[in-house]
Amino acid sequence: MLIFMQLKTQLYIDGKWVDGTSTIPVTDPSNESIIANVSVATDAQCALAVDAASSAFKTWPKTAPRLRGEILRKAFEIMVAEADRLAEIISKENGKVLTDAKGEILYAAEFFRWFSEEAVRINGEFRTAPSGDKRILVTKQPVGVSLLITPWNFPAAMATRKIGPALAAGCTVILKPAGETPLTAMAIVEILERAGVPAGVVNLILPVPSGPGIAKILKDPRVVNLSFTGSTEVGRVLLKEAADQVIRCSMELGGNAPFLVLADANVDDAVAGAMLAKMRNGGAACTAANRFYVAKEVAAEFTEKLTKAMGALKLAPGLETGAQLGASVSVKERNKIAQLVDDSVTNGAKINVGGKSIDGSGAFYPATVLTVSKDNPILKQEIFGPVAPIVITSSDEEAITLANATEFGLIAYVYSSDLKRAIRTAEALESGMVAINKGVISDPAAPFGGFKQSGLGREGGFAGIEEFLETKYIGVEI
Incomplete structure (x- = not known):
């Protein structure tokens, strides 16, 4: 189909689509045919993605919340308008039926709409201390450079559920999609590019094998936040990796x-x-x-x-x-x-x-x-x-x-x-x-997350943006 000949298959770093030094095939699981060959990120390219996200974080949080929201709203509108095209991509690389794929795209788009509205509603506090000696000022600031790791089963929704709140909060991101279903993530990043996301704010990498590449990224002190959706087994490994730098983690893990x-x-x-x-x-x-x-x-x-x-x-x-x-x-x-x-x-x-x-x-x-x-x-x-x-x-x-x-x-x-x-x-x-x-x-308007070993933190709802915000207290002499 023509649609699959026009797909982005490259990495996205600092506002540019770039080739890797090698590729991996993406297959149609219904007949095991190759749909496309996508670029694999080297360690050097992963480091460049961190560089880009770190540089963009100097300016992105200073962008007006209304503008951040409008970019996300534009991405929502493009996704809805192109839902049929995106659903075909998901169905082809993931195997799910077209009705499920179309439902996922519309669900995924809603995270961009929801967090476009939350971008302008980040709250704070201003009150008198009980002792009366000062004012208590509490404000929220974006955490910083965030690594987002998404699974193959919902390649669109799991990406937007993380990108949406991150960008709304003022964070910059590095997205690592699943190797089985990277084409959907690449299509969404391309939509964000069209919606006006500045260079470096969103980056997409695909290290293969992923474990060593992710471990190196988590050791970079500029990476301060990790949002992962996947198995509890892999989540445990990532939590251990993140512990060395005391990286904040939100984990949406397995279920039963x-x-x-x-x-x-x-x-x-x-x-x-x-x-x-x-x-x-x-x-x-x-x-x-x-x-x-x-x-x-x-x-x-x-x-x-x-x-x-x-x-x-x-x-x-x-x-x-x-x-x-x-x-x-x-x-x-x-x-x-x-x-x-x-x-x-x-x-x-x-x-x-x-x-x-x-x-x-x-x-x-x-x-x-x-x-x-x-x-x-x-x-x-x-x-x-x-x-x-x-x-x-x-x-x-x-x-x-x-x-x-x-x-x-x-x-x-x-x-x-x-x-x-x-x-x-x-x-x-x-x-x-x-x-x-x-x-x-x-x-998208409700908090998603579990107890016990099903994860840490919440995605969606009013709580979702909090995973990408730090709380700062300022005491003011009066």
């Missing part, structure tokens, strides 16, 4: 979301919500429902209806008309999903639908519903694919106990016809977010 269907739930509503919570993005989301705890009173009906709905999904390449479930991002990722299912079956899981890899080329795995015991090993893993394991529970208390029996605590889902019961359950769940009778609650 429980989906509780209580005995009084409306089963049809619960199934509809489960399809959204499980199958958005083909299950490749940290917010995806990962474990289904269903009350024994409604378990048979829920399992039957969910199995029927999952089995009816059309599995096809993401850009194919009518596709409802696309490919995983790679064959390697698909094989991880298949292994988790195989291991669960070895440990007694019953397959209700799916459960077998698709023959032929492409990283496809079918929508799968399992019935498992409460100690099946699949319940301990973040599946990141279209697999729904169901556990039958005997009480609300048992469901809550099982739901909390994990090191993760990003999001949970509760279905009940009794709001009081649902809220009581939500408050008992060890999770940073809880959806009640709703399959999707992510919103």
Whole structure:
């Protein structure tokens, strides 16, 4: 397609698109063909990106908040106008179906709009000290040069959710996208360039392998902030790396979301919500429902209806008309999903639908519903694919106990016809977010983040910009 011949495939440093000394291929996971070859950043180019961001930080915070907001607003408008083009890029390099890709683009654009409005609302304080001897002046200042690391599953939304608040706050950034899906990030950076972002404020690098390159950047004393979205395993490594320079960190890490269907739930509503919570993005989301705890009173009906709905999904390449479930991002990722299912079956899981890899080329795995015991090993893993394991529970208390029996605590889902019961359950769940009778609650206007080993800090909402601000107290003699 012409659209893929016109893509940016270079690094973006100090307002210029530059070649690396080598390239890596970006593939279409639905057929394993090469879409493009993108530039790889050398250590020297990563250092140049830090130089550019550090230099730009001398002037960007002094730019009027209104102007910073207007640039972000312009980027939002371009993204919405070009949503179809951007969705095709995501679908092609990520594998997700076009409807999911278009939804992601519109969601991603909203972070630019939200933080364009927050740029002019950074607050402070001015008050008299209790002793009466001074005035207490509290102001907020941008943290400084920020390293942003984003994953492959939401290549647009995870970039804008970090870039938006960073730029609104007055920070300059270095974006490192996932090697599987760099084209979307490059397209967004190009949009920011068109929207008027000054040279050096946004830089894009792609060191391969990423670990050593990122470690060197984190040792540069000019880099003072890290925002990472990815696995808890990698997050732990980055936290250790960041500790040497005492770099501020916000971490949006792994999930193992429980989906509780209580005995009084409306089963049809619960199934509809489960399809959204499980199958958005083909299950490749940290917010995806990962474990289904269903009350024994409604378990048979829920399992039957969910199995029927999952089995009816059309599995096809993401850009194919009518596709409802696309490919995983790679064959390697698909094989991880298949292994988790195989291991669960070895440990007694019953397959209700799916459960077998698709023959032929492409990283496809079918929508799968399992019935498992409460100690099946699949319940301990973040599946990141279209697999729904169901556990039958005997009480609300048992469901809550099982739901909390994990090191993760990003999001949970509760279905009940009794709001009081649902809220009581939500408050008992060890999770940073809880959806009640709703399959999707992510919103740029709401704080996104988790408890326990699902991360540190919050993105989005009023809290999102705080990750890129320092609080300064000035005492004034009177």
